[in-house]
Every structure is written in structure tokens, then in C-alpha cells.
Amino acid sequence: MRPDPGFAELYASLPDATDLWPWKDLALTAKPPVLYLGIGSGRLAVPLHETGIMLVGVDSHPGMLASLRRRLPDTELILSRIEDLHLGRQFDLIIVPSNILCLVERLRSAANHLAADGSLAFELTNPYWLQAGASQGVRVQSFDGNGARFQVDYTLADGRVVTQEAEIPLVWPDEVENWLAIGAGLRLRRMFGRNDAELASSPSFYVVAGRG
Numbered sequence: 001m002r003p004d005p006g007f008a009e010l011y012a013s014l015p016d017a018t019d020l021w022p023w024k025d026l027a028l029t030a031k032p033p034v035l036y037l038g039i040g041s042g043r044l045a046v047p048l049h050e051t052g053i054m055l056v057g058v059d060s061h062p063g064m065l066a067s068l069r070r071r072l073p074d075t076e077l078i079l080s081r082i083e084d085l086h087l088g089r090q091f092d093l094i095i096v097p098s099n100i101l102c103l104v105e106r107l108r109s110a111a112n113h114l115a116a117d118g119s120l121a122f123e124l125t126n127p128y129w130l131q132a133g134a135s136q137g138v139r140v141q142s143f144d145g146n147g148a149r150f151q152v153d154y155t156l157a158d159g160r161v162v163t164q165e166a167e168i169p170l171v172w173p174d175e176v177e178n179w180l181a182i183g184a185g186l187r188l189r190r191m192f193g194r195n196d197a198e199l200a201s202s203p204s205f206y207v208v209a210g211r212g
Contacts, residue, residue, distance in 0.1 A: 012067045017047055020051070021195050023044065026121050027053045031092035033054040035055075035093070036056065036057045036094075037082050038058070038082070042068040042071050046068075055076075056076045056078070056087075057072075057075060058078045058080055083106050085109050089113065090113055090115040093119050094114055094118070094120045094121070096110065096122035097123050098123055102125075102169050110122075111185065111211075119210050120209045120210065123204050123205070125148075125203070126203055130148050130170075134150065134203070137153040138152050146170060149166070149167040187212060191205060191206065
């Protein structure tokens with residue numbers, strides 16, 4: 001399947017992130033560079049770079065990377081699907097600030113690039129939040145416990161609102177510990193909700209895992 005150019009244009013039109021938590025805090029305590037899987041067009045990567053964090057970025061969308069190369073010309077950017085990634089290197093910290101690590105094949109590939117004492121930190125959509133009806137700007141269309149389909153409204157930098165559909169498999173917080181161990185031989189170190197929400201009501205939740 002060829003990537004949709006409009007998808008890259010959409011993300012390039014979003015304003016840069018102003019809230020860098022928890023990624024900045026994690027990256028500042030890690031040995032550089034930080035491997036960023038699903039780096040996209042840079043709405044989070046550029047602000048992280050501006051704080052002095054050295055990144056190696058991976059994305060499967062050529063349009064996303066083309067946009068990001070114009071903004072971060074000195075950053076190493078790699079075109080690859082996560083499940084096909086073979087860098088021959090390991091990293092002290094790997095970050096995945098989106099739901100894309102919800103597939104075991106991707107989780108295993110990420111784990112293969114993790115240093116012995118390193119940390120894999122990633123974000124997952126919270127099934128409990130979707131089950132409760134989500135919130136303004138997110139409309140759940142179907143939900144069966146294993147997966148969900150929903151619409152998301154995005155506000156662009158020029159104030160326009162566009163809507164995208166998403167269909168994702170779900171990883172429940174209760175299952176994360178076994179999922180990590182069986183799927184990739186990783187151990188859960190920490191799991192928490194967004195900074196302003198308890199885990200049960202957080203739209204997404206964060207997982208920090210390692211080999212021991």
C-alpha cells in the first residue's frame with residue numbers, strides 16, 4: 001500500500017507540541033541519541049530537538065520524513081516500517097509517542113534495538129477511555145474489546161478543523177505486563193496515565209519497559 005500524501009500534509013499542518021511530558025524528562029536522563037519510532041513530520045521531535053535532545057528518527061511515510069528533513073536537516077532519519085527495522089545498533093532509550101507499538105511484531109522489533117539496561121517508553125490508547133465514550137473531538141464508532149474504530153478532530157495551525165478515521169487493536173492496561181513478557185521478553189518498569197489524569201480515565205497511558 002502506498003502512503004497517502006494527504007496524511008503527511010495533515011500532520012505537517014498541525015502546530016508543534018508545547019507539552020513535551022513525559023518524553024523530555026525521559027530523554028534528558030538517557031544516553032544519546034534517543035531512537036524515536038514513528039517520528040512523523042516533527043510536531044514533537046522538533047521541540048525535543050530544540051531542548052538539546054539528539055534523536056534518530058524512523059518513519060514509514062516518505063512524505064513525513066521529507067517534511068521533517070527540511071526542519072531538522074542534521075538529524076539522522078530512516079525510512080522503514082518498524083517491523084522491518086534492522087539498524088544493527090542498540091539505544092539507551094527508545095520512545096514511541098503514539099499508539100503504533102500496539103502490534104507484537106513492532107514491539108519485538110523495538111526490543112531488538114534496546115540496550116541491555118535501556119528503556120523502551122511508549123504510549124497506548126486507553127481502552128477504558130474509549131469504552132466510556134472518549135471525549136470531545138473523539139467519536140467512537142465501534143468497540144469490541146479487541147479493537148476500536150473512531151473519528152478524531154484535529155485543529156490545524158491555521159484554525160481549521162479536519163477529521164480523520166482510525167481503526168486500532170487494543171492493549172488493555174491489565175494485560176500489559178504479560179503482553180510485554182510473552183511478546184518481546186520485556187519487563188514492565190512503570191505504567192501511568194497522562195499528567196492530569198488517573199490511569200483509568202486517561203485518554204492514553206504510558207508504558208516504560210526494559211529487559212530487567
